Amino acid sequence: VEIGSGIRDRLVARTLDAAPAGALIVVSDDTVCNLWAEEAFEWLNEQGRKVVAVRLPTGEGHKDLRTVERVWDAALDAGVDRQGLILAIGGGVVGDTAGFAASTLLRGVHFAQLPSTLLAMLDSSVGGKTGINRTHGKNLVGSFHQPRFVLCDLDLLSTLPEPERRSGLGEAVKSAWFAGDGALRHLEVNAAALLAGDASATASVVRMGVQTKASFVVRDEHDMEKRRLLNLGHTIGHGIEAASGFTLRHGFAVALGLIAAFRIARRLGACHSDELERMTSLLRRLELPIALDHYLSSQVMSFVALDKKREGETLQFVVPTKPGEAYLHSLTIAQLAALVRP
Numbered sequence: 001v002e003i004g005s006g007i008r009d010r011l012v013a014r015t016l017d018a019a020p021a022g023a024l025i026v027v028s029d030d031t032v033c034n035l036w037a038e039e040a041f042e043w044l045n046e047q048g049r050k051v052v053a054v055r056l057p058t059g060e061g062h063k064d065l066r067t068v069e070r071v072w073d074a075a076l077d078a079g080v081d082r083q084g085l086i087l088a089i090g091g092g093v094v095g096d097t098a099g100f101a102a103s104t105l106l107r108g109v110h111f112a113q114l115p116s117t118l119l120a121m122l123d124s125s126v127g128g129k130t131g132i133n134r135t136h137g138k139n140l141v142g143s144f145h146q147p148r149f150v151l152c153d154l155d156l157l158s159t160l161p162e163p164e165r166r167s168g169l170g171e172a173v174k175s176a177w178f179a180g181d182g183a184l185r186h187l188e189v190n191a192a193a194l195l196a197g198d199a200s201a202t203a204s205v206v207r208m209g210v211q212t213k214a215s216f217v218v219r220d221e222h223d224m225e226k227r228r229l230l231n232l233g234h235t236i237g238h239g240i241e242a243a244s245g246f247t248l249r250h251g252f253a254v255a256l257g258l259i260a261a262f263r264i265a266r267r268l269g270a271c272h273s274d275e276l277e278r279m280t281s282l283l284r285r286l287e288l289p290i291a292l293d294h295y296l297s298s299q300v301m302s303f304v305a306l307d308k309k310r311e312g313e314t315l316q317f318v319v320p321t322k323p324g325e326a327y328l329h330s331l332t333i334a335q336l337a338a339l340v341r342p
């Protein structure tokens with residue numbers, strides 16, 4: 001994973017290194033295609049390789065099997081073999097979808113990422129989780145497939161709409177909890193700069209996110225125990241996201257899920273009310289949604305019941321304690337519903 005301004009100029013070299021032969025499949029969405037994927041396509045095309053572009057419809061609502069099929073078929077039409085590489089240029093939706101297509105095509109072709117949202121840079125492009133949604137809920141079908149390289153070029157954020165920037169900051173808050181007090185303070189102190197897209201504040205948040213994620217993934221790539229802690233804020237968050245019909249941005253749902261997790265932690269006596277207040281005020285400062293009770297419903301809890309980390313009647317809920325720390329706690333759906341109630 002490389003982070004910096006302008007580093008997309010390394011794309012050709014990294015691609016040739018990761019996949020010296022074989023077809024190159026460049027996957028982006030309707031929005032990112034014109035902004036950033038076309039130039040990358042041109043650079044790769046100049047290498048005299050078979051390069052095909054796949055342009056997916058934009059949005060979480062298209063993170064589905066139909067979209068995966070489009071990537072599979074475009075690659076197969078191009079005569080892809082196992083030396084081929086699928087390059088995702090876009091946000092987490094393009095990355096998760098293209099990554100899943102890469103992991104299943106011919107039982108696995110090379111994969112790489114040029115993330116274009118703040119969320120994708122600091123979280124989703126790193127760690128190798130891929131997947132798609134089902135009507136039953138988020139990311140219910142997926143795989144682990146590590147990218148050969150990730151280039152986080154901060155210049156790509158220059159065209160990112162402001163709500164998407166805030167959504168990325170929602171995910172950054174979760175990472176900062178595990179990075180510890182200093183990372184939380186960085187977000188608190190630089191909230192206005194981050195909202196305004198300040199380059200150096202943003203770069204340090206991306207580095208913090210990538211380092212935090214990597215530190216968990218190297219110890220537990222396949223999500224057996226330690227890595228599960230990174231699900232903080234995501235159990236209820238995913239339920240809220242699914243109940244919105246995937247119209248609520250992922251980072252916004254995570255912000256609400258964080259409020260839920262801290263409320264539950266306080267009720268379990270696992271964290272001090274100061275921590276809930278600190279989290280609430282940080283999310284408010286970052287202009288993220290915090291009105292949890294407005295979003296909670298029985299429908300949310302029925303999506304939570306389909307969580308992929310569920311084991312029988314119980315699920316492993318991530319309970320935060322103090323900055324840098326959290327633990328997994330078995331709760332039934334009924335206990336969870338009672339604990340999160342207003």
Ligand SMILES: NC(=O)c1ccc[n+]([C@@H]2O[C@H](COP(=O)([O-])OP(=O)(O)OC[C@H]3O[C@@H](n4cnc5c(N)ncnc54)[C@H](O)[C@@H]3O)[C@@H](O)[C@H]2O)c1
Pocket residue numbers: 029030031032035058059060063090091092093094096116117118119120123124125126127128129130138139156157158159160161164167168171250251
């Ligand atoms: N695999 C993982 O480990 C992991 C981790 C966190 C989140 N995720 C997933 O990531 C997804 C959310 O990702 P996201 O927030 O990047 O959403 P997204 O991919 O939908 O992108 C958000 C919007 O921004 C647009 N966009 C992207 N880059 C742009 C740019 N540079 N300029 C202008 N517009 C741009 C997109 O077209 C889209 O409309 C969710 O599906 C979530 O489940 C995965």
Ligand SMILES: [Zn+2]
Pocket residue numbers: 123171234250254
């Ligand atoms: Zn997330």
